[in-house]
Amino acid sequence: MSIEVSGLVRRFGSHPALDNVSLHVGDGELVALLGPSGSGKTTLLRAIAGLEPLDAGRVTYDGVDVTDAPARMRGVGFVFQHYALFGHLDVHENVAFALRVRKRPDAEVRARVAELLDLVQLGGFADRYPDQLSGGQRQRVALARALAAEPRVLLLDEPFSALDAQVRKDLRRWLRSLHDRIRTTCLFVTHDQEEAFELADRVVVFHKGRIEQDGPPRQVWRQPSSAFVLQFLGHVNLMSGERRGGQWVGPGDLRWLGAPQGPDVAEGPAVLGVRHRDLAVRLSAQAGPTDWPVTVERIATSGWRSELQLRLTNGELLTAEVSGDELDELALRTGDAAAVWVRHGYLFAA
Amino acid sequence: MSAQQQRMGVAAWIAVALAAAILGLLIAAPMAMVVGQAFSKGLGGWWQAVTDEETLRALRLTAVVALVAVPINTLGGLAAAWWIARFRFPGRRLAVALLDLPLSVSPVVAGLLFVLLFGTQGWWGQWLQARDIKVLFAVPGIALATLFVTLPMVARELLPLLQSQGSDADWAAVTLGASGRQLFWWVVFPRMRWAVLYGVLLTAARALGEFGAVSVVSGHIRGETNTLPLHIEVLYAEYHSQQAFAASSLLVLAGLLALVVRRVVAARLPKGAPHVH
Numbered sequence: 001m002s003i004e005v006s007g008l009v010r011r012f013g014s015h016p017a018l019d020n021v022s023l024h025v026g027d028g029e030l031v032a033l034l035g036p037s038g039s040g041k042t043t044l045l046r047a048i049a050g051l052e053p054l055d056a057g058r059v060t061y062d063g064v065d066v067t068d069a070p071a072r073m074r075g076v077g078f079v080f081q082h083y084a085l086f087g088h089l090d091v092h093e094n095v096a097f098a099l100r101v102r103k104r105p106d107a108e109v110r111a112r113v114a115e116l117l118d119l120v121q122l123g124g125f126a127d128r129y130p131d132q133l134s135g136g137q138r139q140r141v142a143l144a145r146a147l148a149a150e151p152r153v154l155l156l157d158e159p160f161s162a163l164d165a166q167v168r169k170d171l172r173r174w175l176r177s178l179h180d181r182i183r184t185t186c187l188f189v190t191h192d193q194e195e196a197f198e199l200a201d202r203v204v205v206f207h208k209g210r211i212e213q214d215g216p217p218r219q220v221w222r223q224p225s226s227a228f229v230l231q232f233l234g235h236v237n238l239m240s241g242e243r244r245g246g247q248w249v250g251p252g253d254l255r256w257l258g259a260p261q262g263p264d265v266a267e268g269p270a271v272l273g274v275r276h277r278d279l280a281v282r283l284s285a286q287a288g289p290t291d292w293p294v295t296v297e298r299i300a301t302s303g304w305r306s307e308l309q310l311r312l313t314n315g316e317l318l319t320a321e322v323s324g325d326e327l328d329e330l331a332l333r334t335g336d337a338a339a340v341w342v343r344h345g346y347l348f349a350a
Numbered sequence: 351m352s353a354q355q356q357r358m359g360v361a362a363w364i365a366v367a368l369a370a371a372i373l374g375l376l377i378a379a380p381m382a383m384v385v386g387q388a389f390s391k392g393l394g395g396w397w398q399a400v401t402d403e404e405t406l407r408a409l410r411l412t413a414v415v416a417l418v419a420v421p422i423n424t425l426g427g428l429a430a431a432w433w434i435a436r437f438r439f440p441g442r443r444l445a446v447a448l449l450d451l452p453l454s455v456s457p458v459v460a461g462l463l464f465v466l467l468f469g470t471q472g473w474w475g476q477w478l479q480a481r482d483i484k485v486l487f488a489v490p491g492i493a494l495a496t497l498f499v500t501l502p503m504v505a506r507e508l509l510p511l512l513q514s515q516g517s518d519a520d521w522a523a524v525t526l527g528a529s530g531r532q533l534f535w536w537v538v539f540p541r542m543r544w545a546v547l548y549g550v551l552l553t554a555a556r557a558l559g560e561f562g563a564v565s566v567v568s569g570h571i572r573g574e575t576n577t578l579p580l581h582i583e584v585l586y587a588e589y590h591s592q593q594a595f596a597a598s599s600l601l602v603l604a605g606l607l608a609l610v611v612r613r614v615v616a617a618r619l620p621k622g623a624p625h626v627h
Contacts, residue, residue, distance in 0.1 A: 071524045072525070075527075097526050100536075101527045
């Protein structure tokens, strides 16, 4: 099923949780809504499900306007961050809930629940109660429960954020393979960019109740549309300065002559963004004429990669990421002088 | 049990002895006295006192009042707790404070409130008198006073439970297609049934035993507006102490019964940290 939302507005007091949001999700797509907490992504998900009243805007499913349809008539499957299982019912009855509501015959309910429990690999757990299960098992029960009535769309609100790192990874891959099999249109909310990029066909980045960027994961990664997106994706140095005569000029007469990744900006105030791994480090002796001189302030090594904290002559602190081999070659120590140059940089109008 | 718990110091022994003395002196001994006095004229004497015409009438009135107060305050408490726990509205804090008022104000003051409202000099007194509706010094007044003092019991039990459970399970049921009625009977109510029962028990115990507020509004008309606690006081004041204690033993019995049920119910309530998952 395809979903179309247009001009959604939702205010909490004077604060807009959704500020004129429009989005199209195609049939069978797996879309991630990514953003910091309070950016409006969960509000949008709840609005699509009919759990959130709207101040303006329309929601349509397959072209049919459902804005005023009650949540229980919409036929969506919703998975909550903290599972929201029914603690007084066993696993079987939790999964059966949507079928009991629809008064399906008992034999059909039993067959369908068994099928779903197999699907989520919890075949032997029908008699357990939610508080006898681990977090990962609970979330799989919640998924089976949401799928029971064959929803037209599956909506997941931070489904893995309450789980351990390893369980989270396993469940993420499992959900991807499940989606490849059942092909239900699927939207999930996350604040974890790694999760969004690994799982989704398309990533929608939220900021202050608006959609900041919308595109395939690789495109969002390579062409962040704003300094906010670049910063939210993480591991980046941001420096304010200005675009002047085809150069970027920063405080302390710092100059960068390179061409920006993505679109260029007009003359005037401009932010230069350099990912940690795109800031190259070399010894002062080998420094080129446009390199920036730095002092090594701290070296943090975690296995195969190291992070260098480098102090510019203008006092600003930059971070560069190098591999273990590179660090061995450079043989730098805390307090040493070195030089950096920008391998790839992004420019945004400030 | 750990070894540390078994080895008790002198201070601990003194504390235990003190607690035992207080319990014995202030609770166990008086209770035994009540039972002893109730049966001081034998089983026959107790039976005669309990089946006395006026005692039976008082017992019936108390039962009627409890039967009015418990269902009304259970339904009202359910609604109030749900309303306060699930919705954000202006005056919400005030609503919580008002809900606590009957517990914090003296029962005598509660009774006087109703005199102020329904007495002949009161706000609605003239209006009621003109229509020949008796509230004060009649059963409606007693029921109202009892309703007032037992108002918060159920809501107070449910509110923390509802707040700790959160509303996600309710939302989940809605997205799964549950109607309002299915939501309530299949999800909302089963998740709080033991807390409801506990609240009902507290309400019933208080309704049976209420003295102060009821005393102000009842007018003490023997055989008509005397509840069991009021009747006991009258008997005692008139030096019918054996009859007074026999009637008291009924309230003691009800109290013990409530204690037993309470223990059973409390064991089934969710314990310790709120159930987040």
